[in-house]
Amino acid sequence: xxxxxxxxxxxxxxxxxxxxxxxxxxxxxxxxxxxxxxxxxxxxxxxxxxxxxxxxxxxxxxxxxxxxxxxxxxxxxxxxxxxxxxxxxxxxxxxxxxxxxxxxxxxxxxxxxxxxxxxxxxxxxxxxxxxxxxxxxxxxxxxxxxxxxxxxxxxxxxxxxxxxxxxxxxxxxxxxxxxxxxxxxxxxxxxxxxxxxxxxxxxxxxxxxxxxxx
Amino acid sequence: xxxxxxxxxxxxxxxxxxxxxxxxxxxxxxxxxxxxxxxxxxxxxxxxxxxxxxxxxxxxxxxxxxxxxxxxxxxxxxxxxxxxxxxxxxxxxxxxxxxxxxxxxxxxxxxxxxxxxxxxxxxxxxxxxxxxxxxxxxxxxxxxxxxxxxxxxxxxxxxxxxxxxxxxxxxxxxxxxxxxxxxxxxxxxxxxxxxxxxxxxxx
Numbered sequence: 117x118x119x120x121x122x123x124x125x126x127x128x129x130x131x132x133x134x135x136x137x138x139x140x141x142x143x144x145x146x147x148x149x150x151x152x153x154x155x156x157x158x159x160x161x162x163x164x165x166x167x168x169x170x171x172x173x174x175x176x177x178x179x180x181x182x183x184x185x186x187x188x189x190x191x192x193x194x195x196x197x198x199x200x201x202x203x204x205x206x207x208x209x210x211x212x213x214x215x216x217x218x219x220x221x222x223x224x225x226x227x228x229x230x231x232x233x234x235x236x237x238x239x240x241x242x243x244x245x246x247x248x249x250x251x252x253x254x255x256x257x258x259x260x261x262x263x264x265x266x267x268x269x270x271x272x273x274x275x276x277x278x279x280x281x282x283x284x285x286x287x288x289x290x291x292x293x294x295x296x297x298x299x300x301x302x303x304x305x306x307x308x309x310x311x312x313x314x315x316x317x318x319x320x321x322x323x324x325x326x327x328x329x330x
Numbered sequence: 331x332x333x334x335x336x337x338x339x340x341x342x343x344x345x346x347x348x349x350x351x352x353x354x355x356x357x358x359x360x361x362x363x364x365x366x367x368x369x370x371x372x373x374x375x376x377x378x379x380x381x382x383x384x385x386x387x388x389x390x391x392x393x394x395x396x397x398x399x400x401x402x403x404x405x406x407x408x409x410x411x412x413x414x415x416x417x418x419x420x421x422x423x424x425x426x427x428x429x430x431x432x433x434x435x436x437x438x439x440x441x442x443x444x445x446x447x448x449x450x451x452x453x454x455x456x457x458x459x460x461x462x463x464x465x466x467x468x469x470x471x472x473x474x475x476x477x478x479x480x481x482x483x484x485x486x487x488x489x490x491x492x493x494x495x496x497x498x499x500x501x502x503x504x505x506x507x508x509x510x511x512x513x514x515x516x517x518x519x520x521x522x523x524x525x526x527x528x529x530x531x532x533x
Contacts, residue, residue, distance in 0.1 A: 121437055121438065122436070122437060123436060123456055123459055123460040124434075124436025124437070124460060124464075124487060125436075125460065125463050125464040126460050129456055129457045129460040129461055130456045130457055131457060131472055132452055132455060132458045132469055132473075133451070133452050133455050133457065134446075134452055134472055134473055135452075136450070136451040136452050136455065137450045137451065137452060137533060138450065138451055139374060139447070139448045139450060139451070140374070141451070142345070144344060144349070146344035146370045146374065147348050147349075147352060147366060147370070148344065148348045149369075149370065149373070150365075150369040150370050150373075151348055151351055151352045151355070151361070151365040151366060151369075153369065154355065154360070154361050154365065154366065154369075155351065155355065157354045158355065158360045158361070167437075167438055168458060170438065179456075179493050181344075182344070182453070183439070183454050184344065186342040187359065188347050188348050188351065189347075191351055192347065192351060195351070195354075195355075200355075200358070200360065201351075205354060206341075206347060206350050206351060206354070207341060209350045209353065209354055210341050210346065210347075215460065223396050230532065232418045232491075233418075233491055234418055234419055234491070244348075248336055262437060262489045263350055263489075264436055264437060264489055266436070266463065271353070273477075276421065278419070278421070278492045279419055279492070280495065281490060281491055284490075293424075298490045298491075298492065300421075300486075300492070305464070306437050308463075308464075309464060312464065312465070314464070314465065314466070314467075315483075316466055316481075316482070316483035316484065316485060317483070317484050317485070318484075318485045318487060319484060319486045319487065320486065320487045320489050321488065321489045321490035321492050322488070322489065322490070323490065330442045
């Protein structure tokens with residue numbers, strides 16, 4: 117079941133808002149951008165846990181809220197789950213009150229270790245450029261994943277071996293780095309959407325646990 | 331507004347919530363507002379597509395640099411002083427008369443910050459994220475960019491931590507220009523792949 121954020125190739129979207137070309141629409145968006153990053157650090161969330169926070173937004177809100185509204189909602193979520201703020205801290209502050217609840221850390225998320233997420237791996241890559249591979253029909257576990265639904269169960273060709281990386285599916289949930297190889301897999305659009313009659317190629321970066329030999 | 335102490339701020343207003351969260355973090359001693367200002371300044375003004383334009387203009391005028399850039403994008407971009415968050419591992423994909431590349435992030439809004447700065451709003455829009463992988467030619471047309479049927483369109487969905495930069499084609503008629511003169515022709519959009527370098531509409 118694809119998450120609300122997993123919209124690649126999904127039908128029903130209109131014209132790209134080409135003229136909406138700003139980085140920030142308003143000053144609060146600037147502050148949301150920066151405050152949310154500091155909130156992530158204060159809450160001890162790594163980038164994968166940060167993304168998973170956004171993905172856990174109420175689906176209705178995810179669809180209707182603006183981009184930086186989703187960020188600041190995530191800031192509050194991370195600070196509460198990270199035990200920095202009480203669950204009622206923000207509503208209480210808006211009412212001019214002190215929170216009645218106590219901050220409690222309820223997440224297994226861990227901070228980034230300050231060295232990015234690229235790793236040297238002892239294991240050799242399972243696949244080589246030119247190999248045919250098939251993507252799993254669903255992510256290894258419920259929760260955060262970087263396996264887009266539109267390539268689930270589809271076959272493609274390894275185009276690039278793109279280094280060893282921390283595995284988002286475990287890292288987002290405090291289950292360790294479990295670093296693994298990432299490959300750029302080339303998919304023919306005609307294999308992804310056979311009825312479209314399109315001839316382009318889509319390259320998707322996929323982690324080795326998502327892949328099997330075709 | 332003065333004296334209206336019974337007025338409760340609208341909790342649905344994100345601007346109000348940003349302010350409240352910033353204040354709570356400052357009160358807790360976890361944040362200094364000057365650091366917020368500095369982070370905004372860095373990402374809004376210090377980083378930007380001019381960095382990427384320098385990379386492209388160098389590649390257009392220096393064949394050895396171009397070869398290094400396509401072989402190891404991260405190292406070649408770092409030669410010009412650009413590196414950091416969201417640019418840890420860069421792959422540069424080259425446009426030609428046969429191939430046109432386009433970059434998207436369908437799952438969120440991944441973008442190569444060190445060379446392009448922060449993404450414009452449309453790049454983060456659900457419309458771009460959903461449609462770029464499925465109907466790239468139609469999306470390109472919305473930017474006024476028509477790619478011939480004989481050109482292979484390659485769409486790069488940055489679904490992991492690798493960040494992609496398009497090396498656009500050098501515009502015809504610019505053979506006599508220097509690297510410095512070429513920089514203004516390299517638009518941000520040409521490095522995402524939604525427009526051609528030197529296109530009449532530059533962004």
